[in-house]
Amino acid sequence: MILAGRLGRRGNRPAGDNCPIDRAMQVVGTRSAMLLMREAYYGTTRFDEFAARTGITEAVAAKRLRDLVESGLLAREPYQEPGQRTRHEYVLTESGRDLMPAVFALGEWGRKHLPQKGSPWMTHDGCAAPVSVVLLCAEGHPVESDSLVITS
């Protein structure tokens, strides 16, 4: 890894709010938030299904879903099934979808380094090849850590 710009000569100053990893962790850095996002990717939209499938309590689910809506990862939208009253569902926004690589990268790491039988795995529909989360440059080259430049 190559540190360029101010990062290369930062000495021992703390990165503070300049670090987007830090800012991201302050928004989605809880177990419950990650599990709720996982469920959203799996297609869950209803409150009680979020709570039941993640195994977190309804109290925590309510608070965390509110946080995620407020932070713009989910949107709370009204819907109505015939013969039912109007309810709200939680749907992914673009911001929420953009977090998918981070969530599944964590999952891939957990699957490999904290193994437990029965863990789900990812494949590509059609070619059936296993899927992983990698660093890729805009020219399509896979990027190893020794050719990765971080500039600030």
Added chain:
Amino acid sequence: MILAGRLGRRGNRPAGDNCPIDRAMQVVGTRSAMLLMREAYYGTTRFDEFAARTGITEAVAAKRLRDLVESGLLAREPYQEPGQRTRHEYVLTESGRDLMPAVFALGEWGRKHLPQKGSPWMTHDGCAAPVSVVLLCAEGHPVESDSLVITS
């Protein structure tokens, strides 16, 4: 996203310990752990530099580094500079290196969706193209969420 196998017919049962995202969050799901891993990728190895550059207190840094060593992401190794007594440094293990996509995916999301000027960005050494974290199958195809199969 397509859920196959048991995941497709799970109903409302909680995933529990079968979910590797959950297991991963229990190990590295704190702000301090992520910031320490970031520093490790940036090349930091010494205790006081970890503490100073992340901006977390020495007490928290000591505890979290111990946790990360115990979980196998870092290794604590003795070293000796000439004329100095032996000390210990914290170096990345393979497990720690494997977490890199997850950490930088979080960073990429934070940079895009929680913008703040001065945030560092990633490029590819040589071709200078911007780098992002993506899902890729073993055949080299980029995987969109609608062609991603998750099997359990």
Added chain:
DNA sequence: GTGCTGACTAGTGCTTTGACAAGTCAGCAC
């Protein structure tokens, strides 16, 4: 010996997370 420095440990206190239990509230079915 004394001092210094890097690397911690210990104690206090506040805040957040999360589990558990119980209560509320809206509106359709009857």
Added chain:
DNA sequence: GTGCTGACTTGTCAAAGCACTAGTCAGCAC
């Protein structure tokens, strides 16, 4: 009206995260 159900809210409690301050400890320099 009463009941039911989905979607919460409220309250209590324990554990964990983190900041801050202060103290310790090892070993080289002198």
